[in-house]
Amino acid sequence: MTVFAVGLLAVVLVGAVTRPRNLPEAAAAIPAALIVLVTGLIAPGRAWDEVRELGPTVGFLAAVLVLAHLADAEGVFRWAGGLLAHHSHHRPRRLFALVVLAATATTAVLSLDATVVLLTPVVLDTARRLGARPAPHAFACAHLANSGSLLLPVANLTNLLALQALQSSGVTFLGFAGLMLLPQLAVLLVEYVGLRLTFRGDLAAPADPAGPDDEAPVPRVALAVLGATLLGFAASSPLGIEPVWVAVAGAGVLAIRTLATHRTRVPDVVAAASPLFCLFVLALGVVVAAVTDRGLGQLVAGLLPDGTSFGALLGLAAIAAVLANLVNNLPATLVLLAALGPTPAVGAVLAVLIGVNVGPNLTPVGSLATLLWRRVLAARGVPAPLGTFTVAGLATVPLAIVAGTAALALVV
Template sequence: MPGHTERLTGGPALNTPYVETLSVVLLFATLACAVVRPWGWPEAVVAVPAAVVAVAAGAISLPDAAAEAEHLAPVVGFLAAILVLAQLCDDEGLFRACGAWMARAARRRPRSLLAYVFAAASSITAVLSLDATVVLLTPVVFATAARLGARPLPHVYACTHLSNTASLLLPVSNLTNLLAFAASGLSFTRFAALMALPWLVAIAVEYAVFRRFFALDLAAGFRAPADDPEPVAVPVFALVTVVCTLAGFIATSALGIEPAWAAAAGAAVLAVRALARRRTTPVALVRAAAVPFLAFVLALGILVRAVVDSGLGDALDPLVPEGTGLPALLGLAFLAAVLANLINNLPAVLVLLPLTAPLGPGAVLAVLLGANIGPNLTYAGSLATLLWRRIMHAHDTEVDLGKFTRLGLLTVPATLLLSVVALWISLSVLGG
């Protein structure tokens, strides 16, 4: 019957405008609860029932929902493995050693601490994903700044900005990267080669703006400790495991195997060692995998698919620039940035990838630039930023909305513009 959709259950058909409205309401309610987290509930408490309602009401059929979950399964599996790997690295003392290195290196030069934080946050984000930077490095940076008597704001703000901006380099650096990687058809090394220049440019622009924006904080309130910080032993086994895991990402990509297996292998090696030494427990490993958050990602994917199928994809299609020249790449990146700040960057990528994948890997990577850099403009742009705010509150530090927004306005447009130009240069030199 025209204007109606049939539900999988064979029940009465629902009016299409009703289905469209319901799917949008469910998505925004899920995102709002992820931002607010009423009563401290996990994101999945609202997301999973919302996905069930979307299927039951006919906003998405059960086979389509199952297909979307199957499509996201390797991404979710990788996320679980990398979260466990990062937590085990923290248990081994890798982040404490990083903090000790920063404290020793910046002992006599207060302004240099920001550079060391940038180096540490960029490296950790690229290799262990943005969650490791937000959850594990931010507390270390707080402690390092306190030890040196430095004002913490420039350095902890760097953690949240770089958890987004510095996640451009590798397919494994961000959940959005894994989705884009799967849609791009690129190999692991090809992806990294094309994104290396945009990654470096984006970090350099962020650093230049931070130095100027936080000039007073960087110059004030610093006192060098009388004694050198005590050296902290580098956890060689954990470091070697991370390096081998990174090599495993490259090998699995060459063999056409999902990177989740390499991440799982690295996590398993450290988990066996930690269990044997009684440094962790099976319950702690399951907790580190953040199962409720994994369920949230799956449910969110289903809800986004319902919204796209209900008409959002058709509405956005005319806004997608044609071609892959510099103007088109800029248009795609800024479109992704705007959408990320409206509905969060993960849904934005899920919405835009089906529209841009046919245009080639250059278009997909431009979307990724917008989705990863754009969220630095608002709190709701990235789940990592929301998590960072909770860590700030746990350290009795309030996030000034005005300062956060001003910093975003200074960094995001310039970083996005120059990184897209850098991507265009990489595509011109290396080929898309």
């Protein structure tokens, strides 16, 4: 039965990665979840517990996706593109540095999906207008969507799962950010240097502007709502208020204005919430729970090092990175957190997070965000060769994991 459960998980992951006939990720996940229930691989009560635990996290994901869509409708990303073009002074290296900062900020506040889906097209258009080669800036968006998501719990679904696992340790929103600040800075430094060296030829090529810089109006209302929402995350955590309610409130406030001014429509808002993807995450959680209960969790637990020394933390981060590239970072997070037990050490959870967030930059299948990024580039005719992706990954991922884990060892 264990082999059967692992086979079902493999089918779900292959379906999510390849999406045959453009079917949504849920097309394989939901039937697989039903199969593990019908065959008794997981008890209905256990499946319901998994769905209930994931519910607030998935609800938060939907709310943040809506918030990002509304921010885009209000012109936040168009305004950001204008800033990038203006402050780059038509210099590719300067534009690259600004893209790294913009991608990091977007990921931290609006999640990695916003960086991939909304910021990447803006960055590509900006590079085109400036006559700069697109590859360095496109890859910066992909890498920082993953590795730039360490700082805040709201930046990545994996972070929310980790924060949920740390509830017994009393780690708050601000506490999480405080612990991950130094690791995030260490990882960003490695990413910047590694990517700049990888694309030094593209960045050295002179820019040939194709047109004047666009100056979009400052979206003051949208920026104010985003800022208030971020402050709400920090203020609500010590009060025991789930971040999903803060995200829903922010999205609701901005939706009133955006719908009233006809910048978006109700069907577009509903579509932005990605209900099928949310169902995919819930179904995936049930399938992973079945696989974990059928022996995978015990196997993984036996591989994990004990303690919170630098060596132990680095081992955890390395195993997490490898597993993320084998089975994708979301199921890897679910399996590893289950293997760490009900009361895991704070350092152990955060080391796993470094592995599952930074590790996916090594291969195109390490995270769903990277797969989505490749589709965004393909739709705009921008190549993302596997060889280039691998070279950029080797130039950044191993050292970033070491640097981020070393920084973590200093604060836990």
